[in-house]
Amino acid sequence: MLKDFFGKKSKKRKYASIPSEHSKLDVPEGLMQKCTGCYKIYYRKEMQKNLNVCPNCGKHHQLKAWERIDSLFDENTFQEWDKQLISINPLGFPEYENKLEKDREKTGINEAVVTGKGLIEGNITAFAVMDASFRMGSMGSVVGEKIARAIERAKDESLPFIIFTASGGARMQEGVLSLMQMTKTSVAIERFSKAQGLMISVMTHPTTGGVSASFASLGDYNFAEPAALIGFAGRRIIEQTIREKLPEDFQTSEFLLKHGQLDKVVHRHEMKELLKTLIEMHQKGGRK
Incomplete structure (x- = not known):
């Protein structure tokens, strides 16, 4: 417990910790692909099956x-x-x-x-x-x-x-x-x-x-x-x-x-x- 400027006791605030570089999940390179038309992200294999056409906006990559x-x-x-x-x-x-x-x-x-x-x-x-x-x-x-x-x-x-x-x-x-x-x-x-x-x-x-x-x-x-x-x-x-x-x-x-x-x-x-x-x-x- 801490005292504020008015002498009252206040609870110590808890802050969320920022994940370190090592705690982040690693996403394999080339697994995902972002559509440059609507900016949605898809699995690359999903796009390839659709002939590299975005399923959402129809952009032809x-x-x-x-x-x-x-x-x-x-x-x-x-x-x-x-x-x-x-x-x-x-x-x-x-x-x-x-x-x-x-x-x-x-x-x-x-x-x-x-x-x-x-x-x-x-x-x-x-x-x-x-x-x-x-x-x-x-x-x-x-x-x-x-x-x-x-x-x-x-x-x-x-x-x-x-x-x-x-x-x-x-x-x-x-x-x-x-x-x-x-x-x-x-x-x-x-x-x-x-x-x-x-x-x-x-x-x-x-x-x-x-x-x-x-x-x-x-x-x-x-x-x-x-x-x-x-x-x-x-x-x-x-x-x-x-x-x-x-x-x-x-x-x-x-x-x-x-x-x-x-x-x-x-x-x-x-x-x-x-x-x-x-x-x-x-x-x-x-x-x-």
């Missing part, structure tokens, strides 16, 4: 290349093409090779795109999927080469071609060699189109820079996932150039659809069925 492939292709039917191709350092850019090696170790893939062919609900198709976790999906010489080769092979084998894009644009460490890939891939698509090949492009978040200005926008069908960032130059640069405030939804999938630059905004859960329908619809004589 990024998928890695093999996660997307597994979500679309029939089991054990995907055959990868040109896996052995890796980037070098043609301009002698400082630390570029080290960064590439770190990304290979982190992602388990050799470059920012995986190409190949496989079956979607029994329908064979050629395929390319970009992965933003490798150098932000930037397009260097190998990315452009792999995509161009996949398109040429799809033409030679009379296969439809589907590409999922996710990129920050041209890879600055490769300079003009990177920019040349815009022309190379576009020419390959032109040849593919003249051979009456079917190309479906699906733009995911983000699809920007030279990728958005070349092969990403050249499909017979151009789709996008909800709320994906799609555009060439950045919002701030455009506003400073035209000296106007742009709409809040500028450079989103929904904005592009509204202005006729997309055919459809497609929820990830509906993607496989849509691709299957389009492939079957374009097969000569239909599927028996």
